[in-house]
Amino acid sequence: MDKVFSIIVTFNGEKWIRTAISSLLMEGDSGVIVVDNGSSDSTVDIIKTEFPQIDLICLNKNLGFGCGNNIGIARAISLGADYVFLLNQDAFVAPGALSALSNYLLENLEYDVASPIHCSPDIHTLDKKTLRNYVVQYAPEYISDACLGSIKDSYSIRGINAAAWMVRVSAFKKVGGFDPLFFMYGEDDDLVNRMNYHGCRFVLLPSAKIIHFRESSSVLRKSYFLDLKLRAERIKSNLLIELKQPGLGYLYMAKYIVAKSFFKPFSDFILDLNVGGLFAHLIACFMLFVKIKVIRDHGRICAFGGPVFLEHGLGIRS
Structure with missing residues (x-):
């Protein structure tokens, strides 16, 4: 059976971390790795006390979203992962999302990254930023089908923000991880460009959903x-x-x-x-x-x- 490891990078995420981890644990067989970027709140204490089964990596300082994920990805690969699921700390997965994403990649070898639909602030509302910056530009067919009430099972898309990616480990081995030059902002767009440059393909699955609360600026x-x-x-x-x-x-x-x-x-x-x-x-x-x-x-x-x-x-x- 293929192994799926979920990775969450945290930084002062006490407000969301219980919901994020709980949603992943409810999905069953996925291992969960949390990389904490030197949080000064109770994030680490919550994980150690309430989720002792989690593979927790504590860093002494904030290395940024990309480097934190790289550390988690490297750990997942060392543990024999076939797929890695990246999830923002301020998001959670709807029931069945993880299995839908991994099963799709298992059955459709032409794709390397599967993304769920991003919802915010609830499961009944599309996330406006993801819709505007990615879906409208890179998957207009989905918008048309949604308006006409005839949504397909999947849609090819050039890329989408990394709040929730299910990625083949072979894609990371082919392209690499997030570039540490990006501390904050843009690291996912850079990796999308590199994925496309090296021939890795993205797919959007309407049946899988995440809810992204989005951190307050x-x-x-x-x-x-x-x-x-x-x-x-x-x-x-x-x-x-x-x-x-x-x-x-x-x-x-x-x-x-x-x-x-x-x-x-x-x-x-x-x-x-x-x-x-x-x-x-x-x-x-x-x-x-x-x-x-x-x-x-x-x-x-x-x-x-x-x-x-x-x-x-x-x-x-x-």
């Missing part, structure tokens, strides 16, 4: 400077996705960074006088320039493929 943004840092991180990640395309030279990369995070923000500032937006772009510009060689190296490594970034979730596997 007000919890994260406690000060003006933290808000500025997060905005800069998002801008950096969006530009980094483009800069990691295979074959780009340093000159093109430098021109792209200057155009997108220096000249354009100044022209926008003249129109809207948004000081915060201007500074966020300038910070992102600096962060990209200081790592331009590493970015190019990672782009070349990702083009070659292989199980990169999975060794301890940090560096490149030799």
Whole structure:
């Protein structure tokens, strides 16, 4: 029987973790691995006390969503996993979702990643962000069929956010894990690009559902400077996705960074006088320039493929 391991990366997730883990345990045979990114709340205590059967990995500091998942993926592979299911800490699976996803991949070898329908804030409402950013763009046939009341069993889709992915282990071995250059935002879009580049295919299953509560931004943004840092991180990640395309030279990369995070923000500032937006772009510009060689190296490594970034979730596997 094929082995499925579910992975949750946590960071101060006491509000959601009971629901997330319980929903996975109700699915039966899936092993559950939790990687905690140095939580300062009671997340770890809850898991140790209420879910002692969980494989819990505690990190000393927050390494980010991607690196946390890489550590969990590497652990699952070492335990003989055939499939890995990634689930956000602020989400839970509806009954039968896990088996529907793994069984579909078992019976349809042409696909490597299966995604459920993302609902929020309840099972009767599609998650607006996932709908707008992925489903409308990459699976318009599903939208048409849903409007006409004739939904099919599955839909090919270029990619979807990683709040809930069922992935063949062979796909991670072919493409690698999340790039540690992405600390927050964009790591799943980067991996979607790499999956497509190496010929891995995504499928959307309407019969499988998750409910994604979505973390409140007000919890994260406690000060003006933290808000500025997060905005800069998002801008950096969006530009980094483009800069990691295979074959780009340093000159093109430098021109792209200057155009997108220096000249354009100044022209926008003249129109809207948004000081915060201007500074966020300038910070992102600096962060990209200081790592331009590493970015190019990672782009070349990702083009070659292989199980990169999975060794301890940090560096490149030799």
